[in-house]
Amino acid sequence: MTSPFDEARYRVLLEGLEITVLPYSEINMGDRSDPEFYSRENIRIEKALRDHNAKPLNDYCELKASAFYPAATHLYEQGEVPFVRCVDCIDYPLISKLQENDFERIPRSFIAENNSVQLIHKSEIVLTKVGTPCYASIVQDYDELALSRTVLGLVNIQGINPYYLMAFLRSHYGFSQLMRHREQTIQYQLTLDRVRAVQVYSGSEKLQKAVETIVLEYFSRLQEIQMRNRYAEQTLLHALGLENWQPPENLTYERKSADVFATGRLDAEHFQPKYDELYRQIKKTGIETRRLEEIILPVMNGFDCRDFVESGTPYIRVGDIKKGRIEIESAFQIPLTSDKIGKDISLHTGDVLFTRKGSFGNAAPVWDEAKHAVISSEIMLLRFSPEHKNAVLPEYLALFLNSMAGNIQAEKWAHGGAFYSIMQDDLGQFVIPLIPKPEQEALRDLIVKSEAARKQARFLLDAAKCAVEIAIEENEDAAMAFLNKSQRVSL
Helix, strand or coil: CCCCCCHHHHHHHHCCCCCCCCCHHHCCCCCCCCHHHHCHHHHHHHHHHHHCCCEEHHHCCEEECCCCCCCCHHHHHHCCEEEECHHHCCCCCEECHHHCCCCEEECHHHHHHCCCCCEECCCCEEEECECCCCCEEEECCCCCEEECCCEEEEECCCCCCHHHHHHHHHCHHHHHHHHHCCEECCCEECCHHHHHCCEECCCCHHHHHHHHHHHHHHHHHHHHHHHHHHHHHHHHHHHCCCCCCCCCCCCCCCCCHHHHHHHCCCCHHHHCHHHHHHHHHHHHCCCCEEEHHHCECCCEECCCCCCCECCCEEEECHHHEECCEECHHHCEEECCCCHHHHCCCCCCCCCEEEECECCCCCEEECCHHHCCCEECCCEEEECECHHHCCCCCHHHHHHHHHCHHHHHHHHHHCECCCCCECCHHHHCCCEEECCCHHHHHHHHHHHHHHHHHHHHHHHHHHHHHHHHHHHHHCCHHHHHHHHHHHHHHHC
């Protein structure tokens, strides 16, 4: 016995699904027959590029990748050649000296002994291959970089502006093709043959040069950000009498057993002399200090949630707090209806977030754009007590916690285990110098200007990618007009 057809029910079941109708001759059953490969958007991109006489990437460059080589992690501290990995590319469309302190390095002798390790040079492009594939980055400052097995290189680039090529590969038309051509074994990855076949719309030399100009303006904003951030930290350390201070690294030291048992800590790292020396250095300045627990309300943790959705409430995790700011744009989303959101951890403008586990010790102020978000259990929420709300600026507190003085205290109070972490009570023991309010305000102004430059940088990079898309979807005149307007707006 069959039940009556329920149209409403089947409309709901079919919502979000799509059908692509193609001639059988256009499907290579020996290659890819998965439906995602033939999605409507992938077919649209393929047709649009064909209509614009796009050429395969292989026509513009050669591709290279490092093959198997012995483990080199134990050589990183001895190395001098930057070793490019996925993490060095994803958030860095231009690989530059701004990342100087972030690179791992391998010895030149290791490269000589293992000719399977490939090199890449200035103005060539790195493409992430495995792990988090499909992100292109142009080498801006370095004359020579070594490629890890997680990336591949686009070298000997000819017939196309490399800055434009990077922007194209990061645009919807380039990135979507790369995502389409990923292959899944243990994890998604790109192969050299599939990347060679990616179709590239080159456009005119005028368009390419205009895209390069705006990409370089994006880079100049990044340099401005680093300059302001460095100046802010140097100004802070000068105010604390720490600008020329180096923490001592004693090989041996002694502590009274009574002092050790009184703290409840038996690990030797907790009693390193550099911690007491830090406090003495700050005390010499005569600046008033307070323990963190004296200027904030009781610390709160967030909650665990793995129910991620495309549209919901931003869920801030440890990886979303970077370099003194909350990367709200890249945060995962959780359902608005999640019962966990009922937990009283709503964020307020002027709060400070602090990572307690994994990459512990990173802090960021909560600004208006993040106050509607929620936080994971690995993040602690710091909120000023009413009497100290106007005495300590959130930007200053975050800057201090991220500085050398804050990092050293994080080392002191961290607990070992599977991951190092900091407990709420221990965080409360951090010593916070209360520098004069005008000096805090000057530091805040530097941080605010740095954030404004960051937003301009993001706008310029998006404009470069968008111009490529406009050229394909409309025409180059419209793309040039868009770039000219974007440059005026960013000034």
